[in-house]
Amino acid sequence: MKRKEKISSEAVMTSAELLKKEQKVNSFWKKFVRNKSAVVGLVIVGILVIMALFSSVLSPYDPEALDLKNKLLTPFSPGHLFGTDEFGRDLLSRIIYGSRMSILIAAGSSVVGCLIGMVIGILAGYCGGVVDSVLMRIVDGLFAFPSILLSIVLVTVLGNGALNVILALGISAVPKFARVVRGQFTVLRNEEFCNAERVLGASHFRLAVVHILPNAISPIIVYFTLNIASAILSEAGLSFLGLGIIAPTPSWGNILRAGNAFLYNKPHLAIIPGIFIFLAVLGFNLMGDGIRDALDPKMKQ
Amino acid sequence: MIRLIWKRLLQLIPTVLIVLSVTFVITRIIPGNPASVLAGPEADPRLIAELEAKMGLDKSIPEQFLIYVSDIFKGDFGTSLNYNEPVFQLILSRIPKTLMITFTGLIVALILGTLLGTVSALRQNSWIDHFCTVFSLLGASLPVFWIGIMSIFLFSVKLGWLPTMGMGSIQNGLGDVLSHMLLPCLCLSLAPMATFARTTRSSMLDTVNNDYIRALRARGLKERKVIWKHAFKNALPQIISVLGVQLGICFSGAILTENIFSWPGMGTMISTAINTRDYALIQGAILTLAVVNVAVSLIMDIIYMLINPKIKI
Numbered sequence: 071m072k073r074k075e076k077i078s079s080e081a082v083m084t085s086a087e088l089l090k091k092e093q094k095v096n097s098f099w100k101k102f103v104r105n106k107s108a109v110v111g112l113v114i115v116g117i118l119v120i121m122a123l124f125s126s127v128l129s130p131y132d133p134e135a136l137d138l139k140n141k142l143l144t145p146f147s148p149g150h151l152f153g154t155d156e157f158g159r160d161l162l163s164r165i166i167y168g169s170r171m172s173i174l175i176a177a178g179s180s181v182v183g184c185l186i187g188m189v190i191g192i193l194a195g196y197c198g199g200v201v202d203s204v205l206m207r208i209v210d211g212l213f214a215f216p217s218i219l220l221s222i223v224l225v226t227v228l229g230n231g232a233l234n235v236i237l238a239l240g241i242s243a244v245p246k247f248a249r250v251v252r253g254q255f256t257v258l259r260n261e262e263f264c265n266a267e268r269v270l271g272a273s274h275f276r277l278a279v280v281h282i283l284p285n286a287i288s289p290i291i292v293y294f295t296l297n298i299a300s301a302i303l304s305e306a307g308l309s310f311l312g313l314g315i316i317a318p319t320p321s322w323g324n325i326l327r328a329g330n331a332f333l334y335n336k337p338h339l340a341i342i343p344g345i346f347i348f349l350a351v352l353g354f355n356l357m358g359d360g361i362r363d364a365l366d367p368k369m370k371q
Numbered sequence: 372m373i374r375l376i377w378k379r380l381l382q383l384i385p386t387v388l389i390v391l392s393v394t395f396v397i398t399r400i401i402p403g404n405p406a407s408v409l410a411g412p413e414a415d416p417r418l419i420a421e422l423e424a425k426m427g428l429d430k431s432i433p434e435q436f437l438i439y440v441s442d443i444f445k446g447d448f449g450t451s452l453n454y455n456e457p458v459f460q461l462i463l464s465r466i467p468k469t470l471m472i473t474f475t476g477l478i479v480a481l482i483l484g485t486l487l488g489t490v491s492a493l494r495q496n497s498w499i500d501h502f503c504t505v506f507s508l509l510g511a512s513l514p515v516f517w518i519g520i521m522s523i524f525l526f527s528v529k530l531g532w533l534p535t536m537g538m539g540s541i542q543n544g545l546g547d548v549l550s551h552m553l554l555p556c557l558c559l560s561l562a563p564m565a566t567f568a569r570t571t572r573s574s575m576l577d578t579v580n581n582d583y584i585r586a587l588r589a590r591g592l593k594e595r596k597v598i599w600k601h602a603f604k605n606a607l608p609q610i611i612s613v614l615g616v617q618l619g620i621c622f623s624g625a626i627l628t629e630n631i632f633s634w635p636g637m638g639t640m641i642s643t644a645i646n647t648r649d650y651a652l653i654q655g656a657i658l659t660l661a662v663v664n665v666a667v668s669l670i671m672d673i674i675y676m677l678i679n680p681k682i683k684i
Contacts, residue, residue, distance in 0.1 A: 107508075208389055210385070210386045210389070211385065211387075211390050211392075211393065212393070213619075214386055214389070214390050214661045214664055214665045214668075215390070215660075215661045216620070216626075216660060216661075216664055217619065217623055218623035218626055218627065219622070219623065219660055222641065222645065222657075223393075223394075223397055223653070223657055227397055303514055306516075307516060307623075310516050310627065310630075311626075311627070311645065312642070312645070312646060326516070330520055333520065333523065333524055333528060340521075340524070341521070341524075344520065344521065347514050348512055348517065351513075351514070352508070352509075352512040355508065355511055355512050
């Protein structure tokens, strides 16, 4: 009898929660769509994701295939919409494959940074006291490094390659996430609903993860989206310096690096990759701002 | 107030320790034993062991860390393999040039950004306000190195107005140095300027609609005085708190921008060091920039405490 009661109450809870959740999603979506710049951001991000997912279908040539007879073609040459680079590689194909690299690294590093940052932030914010001080001083120490420097150091230590860049950019993003999550937790852990759960005998883990985290998730989502934008910039910056993704594997940063050498005669090689970096960053920034405004208009800083 | 500043200073100790350990760890996990790198390939193992003993690599890790820290406090950052000079000397000769463009860029950004933000807050929904919104969005999304390349393309290649490379020489007059500085500084200032404009606009909007501002206007105070003496004063702490963060961003930007304009500062040195795997130099340069960053954010925090009337003890 007792067991039955428990199950039925749980069922009621979940359906009520589902309803609430649905309403929330609906109103969030409506608010988001009402915001024109957010929609622009979403469209840009959507196009980028399609480019990244279907690179092999969309690109007309192999991005690494050399064609020395047709090198340094200008844009709108027959068969090469964006022209070709100094080895005759099709720029459009390289840009399309570059989007895959950018999105992969930016999203991957944001996941890494967000997860580690969340663990640190939850521990610091929930436990408070000594744990908080120790963890936050470590975060401060990491924060002391200008972000690109920290990524430069980490890539130098770890070596080049996509996975290492993801790790490096992820670790550089940890301080930001940790601070945001900690800030939320220090406020929320003293709220009435937490005290109620505590009295009901919820374990620390349950309280932190099941009850507080959902209330702190909005700023985390916003920071996650905005971090993708800054990770795209950082990845491009690293590749531009000759670290991270090394040619012939195309990334927007190393295409720009190579194109920079031909600025005098063939400026399109530097202009085109830059425009794509800019649009990608803009798209994620607009989307992040849109999500922020739709989730909680008061969160603007 | 003094107690608060003391507390802030005490927080600095763990931060600096973390910075030191990070840079220490880098040297320990980089591929290749420094002693065998120094001895060259196919060196006698006995020579390597001798070098290891000389470099203190045979001691325990905590001992090595203590030696590392005490060396740094003595100003001994090791020797650069590439330049064959003490790292400390190299950094000393380069860092003023980096600080020159970062601080100039930051000051330009601060002045123009707050001005733009204030004006657009006062004329909400005017063309200048829309410009401010678009500008703060673009400034946050444009890659600084691409803007650098494009400005070289426009102003140096196409128009031939400005020099592209180096920092000029003071012997050719101040104008030479300034014309070399103009593009790097402008590129650097773009992103912080956008942030300053955005912050100033929102905090000015919060203050100008307050009752005390209306009261000041009703009393017939000059508009200029109302805005700059009373409203702006309330927006200032916010701007100062952004300033500290922007400095770090400026340093990051400088490392990239210097490479584009061949500006002979820390950024070009770091990228040369990366390409030649000059670890002692990388380590020293990064440590220095981190310490400068920490020091300046400390100063910003103290200014913030002094300027913000809400913090009082």
